[in-house]
Every structure is written in C-alpha cells, then in structure tokens.
Amino acid sequence: MVICAEHRPSPGSTGTTISTDQNKAVTIRIVVTVKLTDSSFISSGKTILLGLLSSELHSRTGLERETIKVYVHQKSKNDGVVVYENNFTLPAGFGEVGAVEVDTERKEEIKHKKEIEHKEEIFIKSIELENLPNGCVNVPCNSWVHFNFDNPQKRIFFTNKSYLPSKTPSGLKRVRELELENLRGNGQGQRNKSDRIYDYDTYNDLGDPDSSDELARPVLGGIEQPYPRRCRTGRPHTQTDPLSEQRSSSVYVPRDEAFEEVKEKTFSANTLKSAMHALLPSIETGFDPHVGFPCFTTIDSLFNEGVTFSRPNTDWSSETIFPRLVKTCLVDGKDLLLFEKPEIFDHVHDILFRKRNNQIVTSQALDSANLSFVGDRFSWFRDEEFSRQTLAGLNPFSIELVTEWPLKSKLAQEIYGPPESLITTELVEKEIKDFMTVDEALKTKKMFILDYHDLYMPYVNKVRDIEGTPLYGSRTLFFLTEDGTLRPVAIELTRPPVGDQSQWKQVFTPTPDATGCWLWRLAKAHVCAHDAGYHQLVNHWLRTHCATEPYIIAANRQLSAMHPIYRLLHPHFRYTMKINAFARQSLINAGGIIERCFSPGKYSIELSSAAYHQLWKL
Secondary structure (H helix, E strand, O other): OOOOOOOOOOOOOOOOOOOOOOOOOEEEEEEEEEEOOOOOOOOOOOEEEEEEEEOOEOOOOOOEOOOEEEEEEEEEEEOOEEEEEEEEEEOOOOOOEEEEEEOOEOOOOOOOHHHHHOOOEEEEEEEEEEOOOOOOEEEEEEEEEEOEOOOOOOEEEEOOOOOOHHHOOHHHHHHHHHHHHHHHOOOOOOOOOOOOOOOEEOEOOOOOOOOOHHHOOOOEOOOOOOOOOEEOOOOOEOOOOOOOEOOOOOOOOOHHHOOOHHHHHHOOHHHHHHHHHHHHHHHHHHOOOOOOOOOHHHHHHHHHOOEEOOOOOOOOOHHHHOOOOEEEEEEOOEEEEEEOOOOOOEOOOOHHHOOOOOOOEOHHHHHHOOOOOEOOOOHHHOHHHHHHHHHHOOOOOOOEEOOOOOOEOOOOHHHHOOOEOOOOHHHHHHHHOOOOOHHHHHHOOOEEEEEOHHHHHHHHHHHHOOOOOOOOEEEEEEEEOOOOOEEEEEEEEEEOOEOOEOOEEEEEOOOOOHHHHHHHHHHHHHHHHHHHHHHHHHHHHHHHHHHHHHHHHHHHHHOOOOOHHHHHHHHHHOOHHHHHHHHHHHHOOOOOHHHHHOOOHHHHHHHHHHHHHHHHOO
C-alpha cells in the first residue's frame, strides 16, 4: 500500500490539484489497481496504455497540450487484485493533470482474436499518480473498461477535482463534452453488454404478443397512459405489435450499472424465476384454486405443517430469495417449505427454525415438538390491528386527512355512476356520537381516509372478467380517538355500471351482528388487498424504482463525472437500473410474479400508470 502525503486544496477548490513546476520536469509513478472478477480477462504479460491530459491549453498556440502516453506493466497479482505500475517523466510546462485516458484499442495480432475480443474487459478501481510536488492523488475509476480490436473510443477518467460546466478548465472542455456524447449514444442499434450508453425508451417490453394474445400488454409512456422512461435496449420489435419490443433472456443496462458478482448471484433473475416456478405450483397444487382456503386450519398449515416442493436445478437459497417469508428444511428426505409466522404472533422457538449443522429433522422430532401457535392467531380480525397496520404496516403512505365533505368521486358520472358517497354525515355520527359531530371532527382534524375509489374504479369491470378475481373501488374512513388511536368507522365498496346493471355500492360498519360482523371483516380484507397492491405497484415500484430511472439516465447524459452534483448523486443511484431490468424480466412482465400475486392481475402495471397520471397531474 502506498501512503500518500496529504494535500490541502486551496480555498474554493473542491478537489486535489495535480501540477508540476512550469519550468521543471518531474518523475512520477503511476499505479493502476485492477479488481479481478470471474468475467474479467487479462492476458498474461498484458500492459495497459494510458494517456495523461493537461487541464491547461498551450500558452502559445492556445491548443490542447499533447497527451503524454504511458505504458503500465503488471507488477503484482494477489487477493483478487492486479497492480500495474510504471515510472515516467512529466515534461516541464505540462501543467495540471486533469484527466487520464485508457486506450481500449488493440491493434496487435493476437491468436484466437475472435474468441478474446468479447471477453477482454477489466474492472479498474483506481489510478494513482505519486511523487508529485503537491503529493499523490487518487483518480477514482470503479468502472469496467472493455478492450476491443477496432474500438476508437478511449475511456476517460477525471481526477477527483470537481468543476461546474462554466468553471471547467479550458484543456478539459472538449473531453468533458466528448465523454457525455459517448454516454448519450446516437439512439440507433441494439445495445451490447459492454456498452455504456444511457438513452430513453417507453415501457414497451412487458408483453410478449408473439407468444400469445393473452400476453399482449399496452405500451406505457404515451399520452393516454403516461409513465416514466426506462433505459433503451434497442431490441427488435415484435411481429404482432410493431410498437412492442421483443423479450430476451437478458436485459441490457449500461455496463457500470450491472451488479457486482456477489450481488449478481444473490439477486439473479434466473434463480428467482426458477425458485418461484418451483414454489408457486407447489402451493397451487396443495389447495384447490377454485375454492381457495377451505378453512383457517388450512392457512395455519402453511406455518406449522408446510408444503412439500421440488427444489429447482440451480443453486439457490430460500433465505436470500424469500427473506422473512419462507424457510425450508428437510423432513424424511423431502424438501419442506414453511411460511414464517407474522410478527404479531408470539414466536415459538421450535426445531424447524433452529440452525442444525447438517442434521435431518425427522418426523419423530416433529411429533415431539410443540408447533402450535402461541398468542392470538386472529388478531388481524380486530379493528385495532386493522388500524395499526394502516399506519405501521406495509403501506403507511396512503392514509390522508379528510379535507372535503361530503365525500364525492371525481370520475365521469355517465361512465361510473353517481359520484356521491354513501358514507353520509348521519352514518358517521351514528358511529362517533359519543365523541363529537362530523363538523367538529373535520375542524379538529380527526377524520382520515384511505381512498382507493377513483384509482381502482376504471379497472373493476376489467378485473372482474378474470375468473375468480373480484375487485371494487373502496373508501375507508377512520376516526382519531381521544387516546390517540385510529378507529375504522366505515368502508364503502363500489362497482361501476356494467351492461344493463346500474352502479352497485354498499357501506359496511362495525356491528355485533354475526352476519354483519363477517361482512365487515370481508370488507376489511378487500381494503387490505387494495392497500397491499397499492403499496407494491405505486409506492414501491412506481415511486421508488420506476420514477428514479429517468433521473439516473438524465444525470449520466447531462452531468459530467466531474460535476459536483453528479458525484453526490452517483452512490445513491447504484444498482437501481439493474434491479429495474430484473423487474421487467421476471416481476412486472406479462404473466410475471406481480400479475400472478395481485388482484388486478394483468392490469397491475397498467393501474400503476393510472396512479402516475393522478400523482403527477399529467
């Protein structure tokens, strides 16, 4: 390890200055650190050609100074790191070094040229310039460099000094813009794995119309169905729908957006897909899909008896694929899948969840273990738990203060029926009569609502055409009690007109009546399904992942790597584009996991587009 002398930047500087005496040459050492990976390829005895760029123009000609070419040679190789070094003389008057370029073109003849051409890439961690008058400087790279035999583009890495565009040193203005042009591309052709091009496209790759009409999906990102942009891949369009893009086994992201190998193995889409293909049929075959769960005991069996399943023919771990959801163990030589008990149940330390060192849990051991739940298994029935989960469950972001009364839909009456809600003042005051009137509750900000009425209503009839999939628009009203807890007051479920049937709507309230009590519980179950779906499709996928991707693309297209804002944003963008690509491949695609698990079915992502339209007021 090289210990560098500390350099204190001058006032107003945002980095370290690398310079030489104007009238004196200086001998410096350059050290390149390369990280070895499974996908990297380094020929034996290979050297790397670097070029040092001055940040200053020539004082007499006003042109860029000549680039100083330097070969660095492999010095050491251990612990997954290869170090290249060389000493050279920086001529007098060269000025401040502003950037280092890596020559990626291989003109020499190499045996098996075709085989090597697409493998020769290395991950450069850093480039260090040592023995400078002002100390040594680390040029951060952390980037893949792809070598090719006819690649004219040189990789440019700027020093760790940040500049706004207007403050860019004159000697770096051209290369700063050149690097941005390389990242923008020309919008043509299909992207390759080694490309670093950031470009925009619509979500036109979720469907697979060439395989089946049932897998056709609309393009999201137009005027009628607005949506954030994704990264362009340039894949050919489908034959059935010229607006849709063909699907493939892998989805392009710029090379530096890919996962590191450890994370790649943990988050592999193929592993996830194969595991889910093994998991879902096992559950589906364990229960009749047409009748669902016949009783609560059947639901309990997911936690204490488990479901046998076939392990996929890939290396996978249930702990990494399904964290905090399922656990697996071996019982009598069979793989057993157990759903992890919710935290609202008291956890029982039974033998199924102990970490045994290569021990088989036998059926006799299971019989001797007490696997029954301890605690209230039906706590989720209670109104208190329903309210608690609204604030502290999956989705605490949708509940809102009631600011308008009476409640009224903003949808077109001629299409969706009367807009007025059946949650009236009289009905609410009947429920909160011991506390205050509705007017007093509104003035003191005691009324809150989960409103999934207008978002879900346009999809109710579409989703209900899917066998066994009911859907309603819903409104849930809460009252904040004096002890600071929420109390559910009323739930309204609505179905729009269809055919010769008029609009249907009904309000459910807490009641001691047996039939009314179960109807109230079913209404709460519908709201929980709406809330969980909204969380995953809107608050999680749309607002967290999907809406971030165009910012990542824009930052790389418009902000140079030496821009101070880019350097602040870059760590927070890491892996997002790759995760989104995996999502388009196996999660939100037609027939994917999201469509199979959420009640809107094949309209799930289309519904998130409607939410995007409402949230961003497009």
